[in-house]
Amino acid sequence: NAGVTQTPKFRVLKTGQSMTLLCAQDMNHEYMYWYRQDPGMGLRLIHYSVGEGTTAKGEVPDGYNVSRLKKQNFLLGLESAAPSQTSVYFCASRVYPRGAEAFFGQGTRLTVV
């Protein structure tokens, strides 16, 4: 059972380039989330989805777009990367009940130069 898988694991981008991060889960979870993690900031919510075809903004959505065309996949896009988007990105998924555990991928380390 793979759980939550993120690709790629590492990436270096030049300022202005675009890229898409893929999150795939095989647990049939409804809810999926994208976070970024920076030193001293914990995890900050970028965007989330409560089901196939739905997305919503989190705390820090600017500069990012997302799509959830299939239930098992949640894509995070950077249209024009900036050095401020250098971070470690985590995807998570969970089922609906309020106390349900979130399962995380292993993260994508993105550097924008």
Place this chain on the structure above:
Amino acid sequence: TQLLEQSPQFLSIQEGENLTVYCNSSSVFSSLQWYRQEPGEGPVLLVTVVTGGEVKKLKRLTFQFGDARKDSSLHITAAQPGDTGLYLCAGITGNQFYFGTGTSLTVIP
């Protein structure tokens, strides 16, 4: 400004000491969770608390949810080197799932 603030941000203690980590917010949460994260890995769930005033124990770890469901604490008794890691609280409100600023704990043998 993040919804959940943790204190302290860094903590370095000797093996055998006790410690408490705090997670505070001005918002009310339907439930609150604590996670631990190892370097290079995603966070892993330790506990979920859902009722105001609830206390849960997990071996040497004691978790408490504030009466007003706005804050929480994690107390570790007789810390061990294996407790080293980043501790994160997470508050759930509606469909959103917010994490705290994190506490980096180092337990020195």
